[in-house]
Amino acid sequence: MGRTRWITVAVLMCLSNGAGAQAPMPALDEALDAPTRAHVVNEYARRLTAQHVDPGRAKAVADNLRQRLNNGEYNDQTTARLLAARVSRDVAAMYADRQTYLEYVPYDLGDERQRPPPPVQSADNFGLRKFETLGDNIGYLHISRFAPVDRASANAAARFMSQAGDCAALIIDLRDAGGDSEAMAALLSSYLLVDRRSYIFKDKQIHLHDQVDREGKVMAEYWTTADAPGKHFGGYKPLYLLVNERTSSAAEAFAYDLQQYYQRAVIVGMPTMGDARVAAKQRVSRQLQTVIAATQAVNLSTRGNWEGTGVQPNRVVTAADALNAAIAMAQASLKPKR
Known part of the structure; x- marks a missing residue:
């Protein structure tokens, strides 16, 4: 009898849970007078x-x-x-x-219990998706998003970028990439840049860009990381970045900074989305919040940014053709000079 009773209770609980899964709570939609x-x-x-x-x-x-x-x-x-x-x-x-x-x-913005849980950042290896060698010792890195920097993501970045350290040339695929972390963009740039302002005295950190408010006040600075762990690709070997019209935000910052710092990277593909600003969000009612661009990027080399225009490729090709074009350019750069 006891065993039968517990089986019955378990079945009822399963039925109840199944019904709950099939009927999620409807989304709120605040009435406004x-x-x-x-x-x-x-x-x-x-x-x-x-x-x-x-x-x-x-x-x-x-x-x-x-x-x-x-x-x-x-x-x-x-x-x-x-x-x-x-x-x-x-x-x-x-x-x-x-x-x-x-x-x-x-x-309800005023009820912390209703806020959805933040995404698990490590689920896709922090957007650091793939490394492979394409032939002729040309490395290929695929980045889908730029995740926030913490100990786990920084360690993942070191492992990811180290794989390309011994490659003769490198292609980084940023097609469709986004993300809000300009800090991650700066960290990854540490593996691709060296100070080129002097042959003798070289700084371990390079100032890439700032986010500046309407009054010109610097609200955030982005620098490469001194002595970033792992093997570095370095600041001189051929580097190509693939972009398209959906490359946005931190991915654009990464591409723009590398393109402008002594033309370190060759950009291949289509102009990017053109999103160089950072927004401030503030609640204004139970279910509405104002989103306002409060700062914009200022690159240390150009004193400008990519807002509205997007990052402009050095080689304009369709997104579908960008990888093949970059491979051909890399192979040509590696041929012995006669």
Whole structure:
């Protein structure tokens, strides 16, 4: 009897769990009355004017949003999801800034228990996906994203980059790569750069770029790492980076910095996405947060960045042809000079 009872309980628990898995909790969609809509739009406009890295254009966008609100254009956006979509569309129509929009999230921002767990960074080896030798001792590294730097990801980076240390030439595939960690981009650059400003006195660290706010204040600096562990590819052997129109953010920083530092890397493919800014996010209602580009990259060599234009390839080819083109260029560079 006791055994039968426990089996029955176990079956009921399995059925209950299965039913729960088939019926997930529906995403929240906050209802917004007129005063709340006005608060959200006006507060977003205020933050745009006060925080955006490009204050002149941001003020024009903010004034446009206020005018639309006064004209009743947001009267039909009665939920958080609808208002976020409409306001973001209006912002983009005036200013194509990928780091500036009104964001809807499907949970209560004020309840930490509802926030989704962060992704497991090591699940894909921190975006450090693949190494192989293509022939003629040409190394191939595939990076899908630039993960945050901590002890585990730094150790993975050392192992990953060390594999290419003895290669005669190196191709790094950044097609479709993204990620927010410019720190990881700087760390990986440590394996590919040496100080070329002097033949005698060489610094162990190279200042690549900064993130700078609207007043010119440096909010973050990105340097190569002194004595990064593992074997280094070095700063002189042929290096090629593959990019496409979906290469974005930290991957663009990596490509731009290596291209501009004494033309260290040859960029092959199509112009990248053109996203050189970092956004600040602030809650404005239960399910809405303002996203505003608060800083932008400034490269130490060019004093510019890739915002809007993207990183421009040295060799423009379709994304599908980029690898073959880079292999041919690498092979040509390795042929003995006559």
